[in-house]
Amino acid sequence: MKPVETRLVRLALKGNQRAFAEIVDLYKDKLYHLAYRMSGNRQEAEDVVQETFLRVYRSLDRYDMNQKFSTWIYRIATNLCIDRLRKRKAVYSLDAESTDREGLDGYAMLPSDDRTPESELLLSETQRIIHEAIATLPVKYKSVMILRYLQDLSLQEISDVLDMPVTTIKTRVHRGREFLRKKLEHKL
Structure with a gap:
């Protein structure tokens, strides 16, 4: 894990809200792009990012400092995306036009x-x-x-x-x- 991330995680574990906000700033765009590319929907991507940070916040005390933080947070976001895609699969049509053209x-x-x-x-x-x-x-x-x-x-x-x-x-x-x-x- 990068020294900056290590410091931020340790501070966030002690209740420092500013440190957690910095973690959010470091990863929010990367996670949004990941979620958007997986879902193809802006709103769903935003929801995944919010849910990812909520889960990170709730389980930060269970994060293993020997593991790369980026791997851990990407795993959470990717699993959330996969869960959403599986739920949506029942109504998904390959011929459907995307309503999110922009x-x-x-x-x-x-x-x-x-x-x-x-x-x-x-x-x-x-x-x-x-x-x-x-x-x-x-x-x-x-x-x-x-x-x-x-x-x-x-x-x-x-x-x-x-x-x-x-x-x-x-x-x-x-x-x-x-x-x-x-x-x-x-x-x-």
Whole structure:
């Protein structure tokens, strides 16, 4: 764990509200992006972030200081997202149109020195197609792919977050990429 996080956790455990607020500031955007990419819905992402920090606050005394704090908080957020997706699965339709279109700009634009309105539109459309393909992934692949490629976590970190063997993570990354490749070869 980073020295800053260690200090903040220790202070928060002693009841220092400002220290907990700093923890929130450190992670709120990262967790929001994770939750939004998994759920595809701004309100749900905000709810997941709030619930994550509520659970962190309530169980901070059970946090193991030998474990990376980022792994612990990502595990909480990812599990909340997976739970929500499983509950929603019964009414989820792959053909349903997203009502949160403005939120599809969640991916950072690729750097380019010669951006034109046409290239921006094409890139935006490509990102939309990829976002829709990721949204169709089965939950077990979706969480791994988001953590790996959109949150840039290592295979070991994903293993720690999801509490699964690295070999399982590797398999799910491979199968998730294959699923996406098949989905995208017809659209791009």
